[in-house]
Amino acid sequence: xxxxxxxxxxxxxxxxxxxxxxxxxxxxxxxxxxxxxxxxxxxxxxxxxxxxxxxxxxxxxxxxxxxxxxxxxxxxxxxxxxxxxxxxxxxxxxxxxxxxxxxxxxxxxxxxxxxxxxxxxxxxxxxxxxxxxxxxxxxxxxxxxxxxxxxxxxxxxxxxxxxxxxxxxxxxxxxxxxxxxx
Numbered sequence: 001x002x003x004x005x006x007x008x009x010x011x012x013x014x015x016x017x018x019x020x021x022x023x024x025x026x027x028x029x030x031x032x033x034x035x036x037x038x039x040x041x042x043x044x045x046x047x048x049x050x051x052x053x054x055x056x057x058x059x060x061x062x063x064x065x066x067x068x069x070x071x072x073x074x075x076x077x078x079x080x081x082x083x084x085x086x087x088x089x090x091x092x093x094x095x096x097x098x099x100x101x102x103x104x105x106x107x108x109x110x111x112x113x114x115x116x117x118x119x120x121x122x123x124x125x126x127x128x129x130x131x132x133x134x135x136x137x138x139x140x141x142x143x144x145x146x147x148x149x150x151x152x153x154x155x156x157x158x159x160x161x162x163x164x165x166x167x168x169x170x171x172x173x174x175x176x177x178x179x180x181x182x
Contacts, residue, residue: 001024004066005068006068007073008071009073009075010047010072010073012049012077014047015046015047017072018042018043018045019070020040020042020043021037021040023039023058026039028058032054032055033045033054047072047074049075049077049158050073050074051072052071052073053069053070054069054072055069056068075159076158076159078158078159079120079124080122081099081121081122081125081163082098082153082155083098083119083120083121084117084118084119085103085167086117086119087115087117087167087169089105089108089111089115090107090114090169101164101165102165102166102168103165103167104169104170105167105169105170107172108171109172109175112171114142114144114149116129116140117137117138117139117140118153118165120136124157125155125156126156127153128153128154128156129153144169144171146171146173147171149169149170150166150167151167151169153167
């Protein structure tokens with residue numbers, strides 16, 4: 001009871017913490033972050049990423065106050081995965097799965113650009129397609145040359161973890177053997 005400052009670390013997946021302060025004297029009152037709590041009762045406290053200060057104020061029957069501070073650090077997200085990858089022409093092979101990082105697609109010669117739509121699994125992650133940052137779930141147009149075209153999709157998690165997905169798109173050669181004039 002003489003120690004008034006505590007620290008704890010939790011994983012990013014922990015979005016709230018249950019705190020159960022119990023007063024030494026049954027006549028004392030307890031508040032957690034300025035919210036009255038019955039002594040010995042649990043209260044759920046939401047956690048932001050980073051440091052969260054939880055103030056527990058105990059007020060004795062005579063008005064004497066003592067504040068306990070619990071600093072809980074919630075880790076940043078390390079999720080650098082896509083939840084979906086879509087293209088407007090051709091078909092991804094294999095079918096999209098977040099654990100698979102290499103895809104192929106074939107398109108007709110008439111397709112000179114491809115719209116790529118990457119969606120991140122964690123809203124705090126960022127995504128870059130061929131060195132251009134795009135918003136998750138937005139389409140970006142990528143020009144295609146005849147033959148193989150490599151499209152890199154880099155996902156960066158909130159904590160800096162990176163994962164690269166590669167899409168190899170093969171644009172067919174022209175089959176036009178016609179004269180335009182004679």
